[in-house]
Amino acid sequence: xxxxxxxxxxxxxxxxxxxxxxxxxxxxxxxxxxxxxxxxxxxxxxxxxxxxxxxxxxxxxxxxxxxxxxxxxxxxxxxxxxxxxxxxxxxxxxxxxxxxxxxxxxxxxxxxxxxxxxxxxxxxxxxxxxxxxxxxxxxxxxxxxxxxxxxxxxxxxxxxxxxxxxxxxxxxxxxxxxxxxxxxxxxxxxxxxxxxxxxxxxxxxxxxxxxxxxxxxxxxxxxxxxxxxxxxxxxxxxxxxxxxxxxxxxxxxxxxxxxxxxxxxxxxxxxxxxxxxxxxxxxxxxxxxxxxxxxxxxxxxxxxxxxxxxxxxxxxxxxxxxxxxxxxxxxxxxxxxxxxxxxxxxxxxxxxxxxxxxxxxxxxxxxxxxxxxxxxxxxxxxxxxxxxxxx
Amino acid sequence: xxxxxxxxxxxxxxxxxxxxxxxxxxxxxxxxxxxxxxxxxxxxxxxxxxxxxxxxxxxxxxxxxxxxxxxxxxxxxxxxxxxxxxxxxxxxxxxxxxxxxxxxxxxxxxxxxxxxxxxxxxxxxxxxxxxxxxxxxxxxxxxxxxxxxxxxxxxxxxxxxxxxxxxxxxxxxxxxxxxxxxxxxxxxxxxxxxxxxxxxxxxxxxxxxxxxxxxxxxxxxxxxxxxxxxxxxxxxxxxxxxxxxxxxxxxxxxxxxxxxxxxxxxxxxxxxxxxxxxxxxxxxxxxxxxxxxxxxxxxxxxxxxxxxxxxxxxxxxxxxxxxxxxxxxxxxxxxxxxxxxxxxxxxxxxxxxxxxxxxxxxxxxxxxxxxxxxxxxxxxxxxxxxxxxxxxxxxxxxxxxxxxxxxxxxxxxxxxxxxxxxxxxxxxxxxxxxxxx
Ligand code: SF4
Ligand code: SF4
Numbered sequence: 158x159x160x161x162x163x164x165x166x167x168x169x170x171x172x173x174x175x176x177x178x179x180x181x182x183x184x185x186x187x188x189x190x191x192x193x194x195x196x197x198x199x200x201x202x203x204x205x206x207x208x209x210x211x212x213x214x215x216x217x218x219x220x221x222x223x224x225x226x227x228x229x230x231x232x233x234x235x236x237x238x239x240x241x242x243x244x245x246x247x248x249x250x251x252x253x254x255x256x257x258x259x260x261x262x263x264x265x266x267x268x269x270x271x272x273x274x275x276x277x278x279x280x281x282x283x284x285x286x287x288x289x290x291x292x293x294x295x296x297x298x299x300x301x302x303x304x305x306x307x308x309x310x311x312x313x314x315x316x317x318x319x320x321x322x323x324x325x326x327x328x329x330x331x332x333x334x335x336x337x338x339x340x341x342x343x344x345x346x347x348x349x350x351x352x353x354x355x356x357x358x359x360x361x362x363x364x365x366x367x368x369x370x371x372x373x374x375x376x377x378x379x380x381x382x383x384x385x386x387x388x389x390x391x392x393x394x395x396x397x398x399x400x401x402x403x404x405x406x407x408x409x410x411x412x413x414x415x416x417x418x419x420x421x422x423x424x425x426x427x428x429x430x431x432x433x434x435x436x437x438x439x440x441x442x443x444x445x446x447x448x449x450x451x452x453x454x455x456x457x458x459x460x461x462x463x464x465x466x467x468x469x470x471x472x473x474x475x476x477x478x479x480x481x482x483x484x485x486x487x488x489x490x491x492x493x494x495x496x497x498x499x500x501x502x503x504x505x506x507x508x509x510x511x512x513x514x515x516x517x518x519x520x521x522x523x524x525x526x527x528x529x530x531x532x533x534x535x536x537x538x539x540x541x542x543x544x545x546x547x548x
Numbered sequence: 549x550x551x552x553x554x555x556x557x558x559x560x561x562x563x564x565x566x567x568x569x570x571x572x573x574x575x576x577x578x579x580x581x582x583x584x585x586x587x588x589x590x591x592x593x594x595x596x597x598x599x600x601x602x603x604x605x606x607x608x609x610x611x612x613x614x615x616x617x618x619x620x621x622x623x624x625x626x627x628x629x630x631x632x633x634x635x636x637x638x639x640x641x642x643x644x645x646x647x648x649x650x651x652x653x654x655x656x657x658x659x660x661x662x663x664x665x666x667x668x669x670x671x672x673x674x675x676x677x678x679x680x681x682x683x684x685x686x687x688x689x690x691x692x693x694x695x696x697x698x699x700x701x702x703x704x705x706x707x708x709x710x711x712x713x714x715x716x717x718x719x720x721x722x723x724x725x726x727x728x729x730x731x732x733x734x735x736x737x738x739x740x741x742x743x744x745x746x747x748x749x750x751x752x753x754x755x756x757x758x759x760x761x762x763x764x765x766x767x768x769x770x771x772x773x774x775x776x777x778x779x780x781x782x783x784x785x786x787x788x789x790x791x792x793x794x795x796x797x798x799x800x801x802x803x804x805x806x807x808x809x810x811x812x813x814x815x816x817x818x819x820x821x822x823x824x825x826x827x828x829x830x831x832x833x834x835x836x837x838x839x840x841x842x843x844x845x846x847x848x849x850x851x852x853x854x855x856x857x858x859x860x861x862x863x864x865x866x867x868x869x870x871x872x873x874x875x876x877x878x879x880x881x882x883x884x885x886x887x888x889x890x891x892x893x894x895x896x897x898x899x900x901x902x903x904x905x906x907x908x909x910x911x912x913x914x915x916x917x918x919x920x921x922x923x924x925x926x927x928x929x930x931x932x933x934x935x936x937x938x939x940x941x942x943x944x945x946x947x948x949x950x951x952x953x954x955x956x957x958x959x960x961x962x963x964x965x966x967x968x969x970x971x972x973x974x975x976x977x978x979x980x981x982x983x984x985x
Contacts, residue, residue, distance in 0.1 A: 232931050234949065236644075236921045241928065263706070265682045270929035272708055273896025277936060286708025286895070291678060291685070291701055292723055301705075301719035308715075464678070464685050464701050468692050491642075496924055499642035500649065500686035504693055506640065520644075 163358065163384045166377060170361035173368045174410070177224055177247070181368055182215050183255050193317060195283075196253060197260040198244070198268055199405040200462060201434040202287050203306060203449050208329040208371060209321045210313040215256065216367025216431060219243040222409040222524045232274070238494045239523045240406040241271045248279060258283035258316060260309075264405060264462045265497050283316055285309065291464040293454045303450040310446065326445035334438045336371050339378035341433060344425065346382060348482045351422035352392040353385050356400075357414045363429045393420075396542040399484045400426040401475060402502065404460050406492035408521050415528045416488065420539030424482040427460060434458050461497035472508025479514050485542045488535065489518035515542060568802035572784055575795050577664070579788075583612055584666035592736055595671040595691065598865045600679030600704055600887035604748035604792040604874065605728070609736035613789040614671060616687070620651040622663050624839025624953035632658060633954050646683045647922045647954040649690065656694060670695050673735045675728070679704040680864070680892030681925040700731045704887040710895050712888050720884035746876040748792035753873040758800035759786055760868050762807050766857040767910055770827035772810035774817040776856035777846040780837065787865030792874075819850045828853030829974055832906045834860045834899075834933065835918040835926050838950040841958045845950075848964055852971055856916075858906035860899065863891035870902070896929050903933070904940045913974045914943040916967075921951045944977060946970035 173181055186192045193212040197204070204214040220226065220243030228249045229242030247253050259282060261272035272286040288305060290298030314320040343362065347354040362381055366374040398421045400413075407428070416423055437456040440448040459465065459474035479487060487509055491498035502518065509516050517538040519531055586593060594611040596602065598618065606613050623629035632654025633647050639657060641650050655661070660668045676688040676699055685701075692699045702723055705716045729740050762782055766775045773779065782803060790796040810816075816824045820843055831849075833856045838845050849856070866872065867889050875882040891899070903915060915937050919927045934945045948966045951957035 232929075234919055234921075234927060234931070237924065237928050261708075266925040267928040269682075269706055269708070270896050270924075273899075274929050274932050276895075276897055277900070277932065286706055288705045288708065290719070291703035292719075292727065294726075297719065297722045297726060298703075300722075301715060304715040308713075461686070462682070464676075464703070465689065466699075466701065468696065468699065471689060471693065494644045494924075496645050496683055497686065499645045500683065500690070502642070503640045504689060507693065520642075 160383060160387070161380055163381060163388070166381045166384060167358050167361055170365040170377070174361055174364045175223065177220065178252055179215065179255070179368065182213055185213050185370065186255055191318070193257040194255060195258040195260060195313070196256045197287075197431075198262060198264070198271075200262055200264050200430045200460060201289075201457070202260045202262055202431065203309070204371070204431070205326060205329040205333050205439075205445075205449065206306065206310050206313060206321065208332065209310075209325040210317045212257070212313065212317060213370060216429070217244060217247065217253070217259075218367065218405075218407050218429070219523050220246055221407060222411070222526065226524075236494055237267060238406050238492045240492070241267050243523065244271065245274070245278075248275070256282065258285070258313070260285055260287045262287045263289050265495075268405075283312065285312065289453065293466065295451065295454065299447070299450045299454055302453060303446045306446045306449055323445050327441050330439045330445060330448065331441050332371050332375075334441070336366070336375045336378070337433055337435060337438070339375050339382070340366070343378055343382060344433070346385070348424050351395070351397065351424050352390050356417055356423035356426070357410060359423075360410065360413050360428055363432050366432045367429065393422075394543075395420050395422040396486065396539045396546075397422050397424045397482065397484045398486050398488050398538075399424060399475070399478050399482060400428070400488045400490055401505065402489050402491035402495075402498040403428050404430050404462075404498070406495065406523050408490055409523060409525055409528075411528050412490070412521055412525065412531060415532045416535050419532045419535035421488065421535050424484050425478045427458070430458055430460060461501035472505045475505050476508055476512045476514065479509075479512070485515070485546060486538060487514060487516040488538070489516060491518070491520050493520045493522050515545070568799055568806055569781075571795070571799045571802055572781065575785060575790060575799065576788075579790075580662050580664045583614055583668060584662050584664055586612070586669035592672040593669050594673045594675050594732075594735075595688075596675040597677050597679070597684050598787050599681065599890040599892055600677035600702070601787075601791075601865065602675065602677060602702070602728070602883055603789065604745055604752055605724075605732070605883065606675065607748055607792055608740060608744045609732045609738045611673070611732070611736055614668065615788060616652045616691075617648055618788055619655065619662075619668075620648040620953050621839050623651050623655060625842055626663070627840060627955070628655075629840060629953035630955040645922060646687075646924075647951055649683060649687045651953045652687070653690065671697055673697060673732070674699040675732075676701045677704070677887060678702060679887045680706075680890050683925065698731060698735050700728055702728050702887070704893060707888060707894050707898065710898050712885060716888060717881055717884050720887065721880045724880045724883060742879055745879045749874040749876040749879055749882060751794065751797055752786075752792045753875070755786055755791065755796040755800045756866070756868045756873050758804040759783070761804050762800070763858070763862065763869055765807050765811060766855075768811060769911070770814070770816040771830065771855050771857050772807050772815060772817060774819070774824070774846075774850075774856050775862060776833045776837065776859040777819075777842075777849065778817050779856070779859055779862040783862050783865060817850075817855055819846065821847075821850075824850045824853070824855065826853055827855050829971060830855055830857045830910065830912045831914060831916050832856070832858045832903055832910065832912045833916045833918060834903055834930065836861045836864075836920050836923065836952050837918060838958050839953050840951075840955040841960065844960060845958075845963070848960075848967055852967070854967075854971065857910040857912055860891050860903060865890065867891055867894075867902075892925050896933065900933050900936045900940075904937050907937070907941045907943055912943065913977075914970075915941075915945040916970065917945065917947045919947060919949045921949060921957045922954065923952065944970070944973050946973075
């Protein structure tokens with residue numbers, strides 16, 4: 158068998174990205190009678206538990222710029238972000254009619270309220286608001302969270318008709334550990350040679366992880382890394398940036414492409430955090446739920462939806478991301494009307510200023526069409542960075 | 549919330565009514581004086597939020613309670629919030645985010661002046677009761693950056709499935725016992741005394757009983773109160789700094805007596821311009837009010853003979869009418885249950901059920917939603933709520949939009965138009981019902 162090249166791999170990821178009928182998940186489901194699909198929204202759910210139930214976790218991140226929102230707008234005022242309305246659109250238009258359950262993570266009041274709307278609008282679908290602790294002590298937040306995980310495990314076991322065993326959970330944790338290792342390897346590879354792994358490609362690969370079974374996604378990442386390493390691509394005189402604020406409503410793919418065209422290599426981002434939320438391997442021996450809880454408490458990403466108990470730490474994760482990725486600046490891209498991203502922004506900016514890191518900010522919507530202003534802003538930012546670093 | 553209390557005095561004001569208003573005004577003035585005298589007295593200050601506030605606990609540590617939301621309301625009523633919001637935007641806050649936060653931050657940037665004209669003291673501790681709104685967390689992270697003081701998080705899980713589980717209670721009680729209380733002891737230098745807490749909780753329950761009596765008086769025809777515009781004054785002491793105090797007990801006793809007297813006399817609510825005329829429409833209202841044009845907003849209702857008989861906003865600091873009372877026998881559990889049960893911590897289906905029941909129970913003509921532009925916690929989902937409640941009750945609903953404290957988003961003409969067509973719709977329904985009968 159010949160090894161696929163990056164273009165072939167990216168084409169597959171791109172097809173998954175564009176398919177708003179989720180055909181691959183539908184096919185996975187219909188391949189074996191009794192299979193179930195559980196949708197989840199940003200930013201994080203323990204996909205291991207869904208996987209251990211023999212179900213497919215399917216990431217739902219709105220409709221992007223391809224979906225025409227016909228019904229969804231009737232559910233939301235103009236001053237609420239786009240992702241809930243396009244998600245409703247996916248629901249009422251029947252595109253999610255094969256989804257057996259939906260998880261709404263604790264990210265903000267909009268997704269939180271959407272969990273209640275889903276219960277009313279789709280009463281036959283299992284839906285759950287997935288709460289996570291904001292207290293990081295093992296004996297307080299940890300115990301609470303382990304119990305929440307146990308409730309989720311029991312509910313999914315019931316939905317699937319068989320209890321989820323600890324061994325199944327351990328095997329799923331191992332599968333996701335492997336997947337996260339590959340994701341980290343890809344991110345590290347991009348840090349080392351961003352011209353070899355363009356931001357739009359990395360994004361599409363991560364998006365594929367929301368739709369594919371984890372084993373297939375791990376393979377895809379492995380193939381991509383091998384293919385990318387095999388061919389030298391032209392290197393441009395771009396500056397290096399971290400993109401932040403993009404953890405929920407997705408920026409249009411064109412926006413990501415525009416950043417690179419404007420002269421910025423994206424060397425780190427907070428896109429699709431679920432793929433690397435847990436920053437270290439989860440232990441595979443002992444109590445699997447406790448292990449997942451510990452990983453959440455002590456080895457998970459920082460983001461606006463999480464309380465930072467240590468005042469001095471606020472924003473430092475971003476400073477460290479810049480240092481680790483050898484970035485020269487930060488782009489704050491936030492969805493319009495996104496309270497978590499926009500309220501966090503000034504604090505993150507203060508941390509960057511303290512570390513002497515330049516930044517630029519703009520807003521987008523998942524269906525923004527006009528990229529020219531963003532390209533110009535990013536271009537000016539890139540030029541100014543080059544100017545400063547050249548002095 | 550006291551600012552306009554004095555101006556509420558109607559032409560027919562009687563002595564009894566004056567008693568509660570005077571009392572509230574005195575309580576608020578004394579509280580602000582105490583706060584601004586901190587540099588002289590050395591008292592310590594705890595900032596915290598209205599929903600899920602642990603006033604009884606704060607009091608056990610002799611801490612003075614300062615509520616940034618109430619300050620934002622004050623700034624809205626006094627029409628200073630607009631400039632504060634602009635100030636916050638000037639220093640880097642987005643135009644899209646919650647205007648309560650920006651009003652607070654802008655106020656700090658402009659000298660942090662309290663309603664009595666003197667500067668607020670810096671807080672010694674920020675008690676982040678994270679209940680029913682994510683913005684709270686960001687707000688206190690922002691204030692922590694500003695004040696560099698101890699910040700205590702009390703995380704209240706969300707009632708997503710419409711119930712309080714034992715796991716939620718255990719989690720909260722453990723946070724209270726092992727995080728909140730030890731930290732408050734450290735900041736205040738006062739040792740925790742659970743009997744003191746019990747006493748305060750018992751006092752809370754007494755006041756709560758009378759508040760519920762007052763709110764439920766609106767079941768009568770005519771309603772003796774307006775449970776939204778007037779209700780905002782009635783909840784002031786219990787949602788603010790006074791739950792658990794003798795002052796609150798006295799205030800609610802006065803208020804109850806006054807309302808009972810109105811019932812006995814068969815009078816409707818008092819408005820800023822005196823007694824309301826004949827009651828023509830009875831409404832249930834969802835969502836916070838607009839504060840920058842509060843009087844003008846209210847007038848659009850009472851000029852039409854519309855009285856609000858029940859509202860969700862008067863439940864943000866505690867849903868007492870569904871039976872919850874602070875229970876001195878279970879001091880920490882009761883605090884947990886209180887936080888879990890506040891209106892904004894309830895799932896959307898629970899909110900819908902509550903409002904639908906209000907429409908039935910209070911004999912309302914329908915529902916009005918005031919959607920707040922910058923408040924995701926309330927606003928996201930309100931259009932579905934409206935449709936569901938219409939479907940369940942068969943009563944018409946209307947939707948208006950404004951903002952809490954940002955005057956840029958108050959369009960009097962639009963709101964007035966919407967209200968007028970809504971009242972016409974109610975009339976048509978009535979005519980339809982009469983001809984069908
Ligand atoms: S984009 Fe922001 S405001 Fe909208 S649902 Fe996501 S986190 Fe919430
Ligand atoms: S978003 Fe709404 S509930 Fe939250 S602080 Fe702002 S006004 Fe209050």
